[in-house]
Amino acid sequence: MVLLALGQLRRRPAAFAGLAVALLLLVATTTLFGSLFATQVTAPEAVRATPVAGPGLMVIAGAFGEIAVLVAFFVVVHAIGFALRRQHRELALLRTIAATPRQVRRLVRVQILATALAVALPGALAGWCAAHRFLDALRDRGMAAPGLRVPVTPLPALVAVAVTLAVGLVASAVAVRRVSRIAPAAALTATATEQGRTGVPRLLAGVCALVGGGLLLRLAATRPPGEVDKAGQAALLGSLVLLVAVGLTGPLTARALVAVLGAPLRALLPGTGWLAEAHLRGYARRLTSAVVPVALLVGLSATMMIMTRTAEHAAGPTGAASATDVWLRQAELALLTCFTAVSTVHTVIAVTGERRREFALLRLVGATRRQLLRMLTSEALLTTAVGVLLGGAVAALASAAFSAAATGSAMPSVPVAACGWIVAGAAALTVPGILGAGLRAIRGPAAEQAVGARD
Template sequence: MTLVLAWNNVRSNRTGFAASFAAVLLAVTLVGGNGLVVAGAATRDELNGVMGLLVLSAVVSGFVSVFVVAGMLSLHVLRQRRTWALLRSVGMTPRQVRRLITAEALVVAVLAGAAGCVLAVPYAVLMGAFMRVTGLAPGGVPMEVTAGPFVLALVVGVAVTLPAARVAARKAVGVGPLEVLRESAAQRRLLPWPRAVAGVAALSGGAVLLSLVPQLTPADAVPAGLGATMALCVGASALGPVALRVLGGLLGAAAARLDPGAGMLARSSLVTQPRRAMSAASPVMLTVALACTFLFAVATSDAAEGVTRTGPAAWAAPVLVGSAVVYTVISVLNATAMTMNERTEEIRLLRTVGTKPWQLARMVCWETLIVTTAGTLLGTGIAAASLTALGTAVTGEPWFAYSLPQYAGLVLVCAVSGLAGGLAATRRARLGPLVSG
């Protein structure tokens, strides 16, 4: 019965689960495709170094997918808090709510896993061709379709989804039956204590790992540095609402000075709902932190060894880290769209008191730019800390190489994705009829 209800819920709310489906799909495709390439590369001793890069890329993709799926399912639960409250009010128990959300997540995981396994084969073929063109594997990678990588990819798909479903279910169970009557937009609790404890623990673990990186060999420092970056991202995301309330207030004050009407509305929204805003800022922070750590760690190692990459080889690291950027586009688009769509009635109310559609569009733009800036600042700080430790391990000095064009490109992708999602989600509320049909 629960599976039937979950299947019907997923079918009737495809938009709400679209980002989670895409994230799991990409995770399964990348893990399965990289697994096929690794299996082929294992037959040739000269490709041992390439295997390390592929495994590292798969690990990063899996981590990002857990992060994205957890964020998307949590947003979905928050958006439907009145639905859960209504179900609780008619007798559904917390255990039944948890089972329903877990079943919905498993339905998404199975569907996305099946599609990801189909796409893993052409992805592996493209990755093999890319490695041959860039010179990572001049003789090519022998490709053989075996069951092992597909089984691993399906397990990863389910393993990615279940922790996210548990987090989302915990939030849904916390919604009381009287929530259906609640109208206030104010955040009741900025930082629940379990989230605060988890955030402090993750930050502490990341800091300890970061302190050990300079003592490692250059070969071990890069994966350790990425691990520290991941831990710091988890901690910053958990504690982010506090930071975003401060950053949102400061950046919002500047926006309100530049554009009094729209900027003031954007600042008020961020200060009132910092947890909602952090849902959109988290993927920006994650991408900037992970992409910069990966890209500039490679650049730092090359600079220390006197290596200059030209031609196709120069694109090796950016393509391997491209999966994180793809996840960001999906996550930022969906997170911004879901948070803005939740404010449909608020935007219509602003129109009834005389706010013009173009003023509302500016408000959405300001809010998106402030959230993107906050996420960029947090991600940049995490990446700078990790890269400084990596640079010390590689060069003996607290220095690292970087590329301003690559950094600016990452920030631009995040900003454009957020603006597109926010403006598209609020278009009907800004320009449509004042009374919803």
């Protein structure tokens, strides 16, 4: 199984590229904030006692690290589930030739471990360098003592790699459960089409995430005016939990939104519009794979933007807001946007690229390349719209909770232009990615691709 797993990695590196990037981001992020903690802990007492502007290095590292590591964790779990979904047919074939469920799980574990170890060193180096740059930026703004230095110790990197391996193993155990436990013949048949129903455990987990996100937003809304920073952290964490709920309940939610949004598209494009909507509704899990990163990008970015503008307006009369607070929020926004943008680009390209056989069959029954591109354009627009609506709904709830704590009103100050740029950015990442991968997927003879072209 070890040789087979490593052979899969060598033969289909594109299938694991997104997972490798996600794991690298998790290693780098954990190393970054672990190094900042080590910087403060190992500093001399006189340096630690130096007064600084802002909340201090430990508070900044804790607040940044909490959200950034959770977002990276979410991206990794999503990438692992997607990478394994692309291997369902191969795993099912192994089951038909007498591979046991334990052997299939061992193969997946080896793949995850090999990918994580391959990115461990570059991820740790990237995190250590980022810690230096981040600490320099804090010192330049007076938010860190001049005498602080990032220590040369492997401990943060080792902890980061251990955390990444643990996350990968747990996520892979959950993702591979479906293929490894069902009968071999049923496993092979299940790869041909998506199952029509979302499992009860997944729905229950989604409901629990919705409840947990709602409780966090209630906690944010009830914080006193003097604890605006805590309200912001609770609101941002609540938005992330709600986005997890979106991912868990996505097949149902996304299908319903496509049915509503697809009506005007069918009226404008009776042929390709209907086909695009039918594909998205029929493959709800595939749609969810593409929608969740878009919703994550829009939800977190819009939440940060709106909370920042609301805090600035709330502090305007008293002058309580400072340039350091604004810079910290902007830095956190840039970090989160980087994670979600990488996840969005990889996912939409991979989801479209794996549809070669589907496109070939459509060409064999008479569809032209131009018609397929029109269908893909419709799908890209619908996918973007669904992701923007779901992310926007989460951002609206989270920013309303924060506004209630900061201003006493649930109506936040919305930077319309900035939010418009967020939507435009999501479309710029999604639509060209889908169309570019689609153009590549429909190249070549249709008959050869219909036989079963694989990555």
